[in-house]
Amino acid sequence: MLVRVMATSLAAGEYFGMRGKPLPIRIYMGLLKPKPDFVVGISFAGVVESVGGGVTEFRPGDEVYGECHGSCAEFAVADVGSIAPKPRNLTFEQAAAVPTSACTALQALRDHGKVRPGHKVLINGASGGVGTFAVQIAKALGAEVTGVCSTGNVEMVSARSAPTTSSTTRRKTSPKAARATT
Missing domain, CATH: 3.40.50.720 (NAD(P)-binding Rossmann-like Domain)
Known part of the structure; x- marks a missing residue:
């Protein structure tokens, strides 16, 4: 599913990873500089833009929250099993922290x-x-x-x-x- 990211949150591990510390994390993020295809972020909240074939749980326009790699971007690709409908009583920012x-x-x-x-x-x-x-x-x-x-x-x-x-x-x-x- 393609999701327009409205909000994201960073955990401590992601913050330190962006800084390249501790040093062993550079194996995942890139030894001397970040890998060119690496986008930080896991947790997000946003709006479904499009769904793939066979996806019946969500439709374009649905507000969702969940996890995927690379959520610190304007759009993110998320597996349907890694997202859920955003609770109506939460803002996008609040939902992204969950x-x-x-x-x-x-x-x-x-x-x-x-x-x-x-x-x-x-x-x-x-x-x-x-x-x-x-x-x-x-x-x-x-x-x-x-x-x-x-x-x-x-x-x-x-x-x-x-x-x-x-x-x-x-x-x-x-x-x-x-x-x-x-």
């Missing part, structure tokens, strides 16, 4: 961590892209959530369902965080 970060958090907590009601979950980087979703998803799964973030983000993380929040600027783990995770 695919990679939210899916990473969901898979880590639900599929790999097997988080269930009553589990105690500590989320480091609770104010970052993945962490913000992880706090909310863990809470929705019924876990007792402790978020770790910088002092300036404690209020935001607490408001997002992590009533126990610890600041990374402290030298020792707070007793409250230690109790919450034991």
Whole structure:
């Protein structure tokens, strides 16, 4: 499917990849300079321009969001299995922030961590892209959530369902965080 990209978001890995750091990432991005056909970006939100034969789930004009390589472009080619209808209550910018970060958090907590009601979950980087979703998803799964973030983000993380929040600027783990995770 061809999608006109209305918004995209960059994860930390993409940001560092564009800078060529850490050095091993250059194997993928290009050793001395970016590969000529390499376009940065994975998560996007946009409007379907055209669909291929056999695609019945979407039509031109549909608002969608999802993942594909090269989303930092005016147009992107996406597989029908990698996109979904954009929720009407989200702007394109908000929807573009969801695919990679939210899916990473969901898979880590639900599929790999097997988080269930009553589990105690500590989320480091609770104010970052993945962490913000992880706090909310863990809470929705019924876990007792402790978020770790910088002092300036404690209020935001607490408001997002992590009533126990610890600041990374402290030298020792707070007793409250230690109790919450034991």
